[in-house]
Amino acid sequence: MQEIKNLLNQVNIITKKNAEILDATGGRFNMFKVCGVNHYENTHSGILAEFLNPGGTHGLRSKLLECFIETLGEYFTIQNFNFERSRVRTEHSTEEGRIDILLEDNQNKAIIIENKIYALDQPEQLKRYNRYAQTYKNGYQIFYLTLFGTDASWQSCEGVPYLSISYRENIIKWLEKCVAISSRHPIVRETIIQYINHLKQLTGQDMDAKNKEEITEVLSKIENLRAARVISQNYSATFNYLVEMHFNPKMDEFAKQKGLEYHYEKSEETYVRFHLSNPSWQGKCWIGFTFEANRCHYGLCNNPDIYRIPDETRKTIHENLKNLGVHSRKESNWWPFYSPYANLSLETWEAEIIKSDIFLNDCKEKIEHILAAMAGITI
Structure with missing residues (x-):
């Protein structure tokens, strides 16, 4: 464990130095x-x-x-x-x-x-x-x-x-x-x-060559390589931990207020995957936030092998969404309505999930739109 802490400290020092260089040269201004x-x-x-x-x-x-x-x-x-x-x-x-x-x-x-x-x-x-x-x-x-x-x-x-x-x-x-x-x-x-x-x-390439070389030099020590391997093996699990701490309790509470059931699936650096079900929809469809083909998207989902929302109902949902200012009209057999949104990044995790509820509130707004579009529709 001490080797891991030492490695993180060394890399953190180099990362901070890179940030200081960017600040001193105006490299962050864009x-x-x-x-x-x-x-x-x-x-x-x-x-x-x-x-x-x-x-x-x-x-x-x-x-x-x-x-x-x-x-x-x-x-x-x-x-x-x-x-x-x-x-x-x-x-x-x-x-x-x-x-x-x-x-x-x-x-x-x-x-x-x-x-x-x-x-x-x-x-x-x-x-x-x-x-x-x-x-x-x-x-x-x-x-x-x-x-x-x-x-x-x-x-x-x-x-x-x-x-x-x-x-x-x-x-x-x-x-x-x-x-x-x-x-x-x-x-x-x-x-x-x-x-x-x-x-x-x-694309995650905003560190200069000199600082990259320093990190490579630090990692080249065998004890640091072992520590880096342990960090790598546990990297993905960290995002599940962060979601459980900062996102899931609030989203679960919001879901209950809306008469929905919240189902958390998993997280990685680029996404949080979850879905919400409505008992009145009898398992025929659900609201999903997912990650496929390296891109995040959300929307209303159904399993066409079990039940496919009829075309007329799909058309009504799209019209309702358009009236709410949601203009994406994308759909597929699985998704009666879906729309892409930006992948997460470490900066997003820090600023919009850990330190604030920006991401949570954005998800809530998207859910509210779909619920409003579904109001009065019998599934």
């Missing part, structure tokens, strides 16, 4: 974070599209787009894409759905980017984009962009040639090269640097 540019895919798509746009306000013409393709290297398969004569669109509407980022050149070639921060795949999403892409007779490529390079779900991508790319690796690497390209455009350069810092925070 307008993207201040403005809440975290899990809103449309906002990230707009930022990336502006960088990729040869006609963008950055004034660098096609240089940033060319750098993006060069960074992908051999993974980019379109031959002789005309960078200078290309245009960029976001939220491009087609009969097959909306494409997050679409780049077209003047030779009937296209780059399609599906941008997923925390949202879930829509049914057959990449299949639909692939059907639309057949109109580009001279070549196209579909990219599936996520924070950590997660693959698309099978129901979305079956039979579709696509490439998974990540903010953590591909986008940050590309933008770091763009810093040098924009050296004579200081406003553009500093904006790119801030966005890189923001992405590093979102």
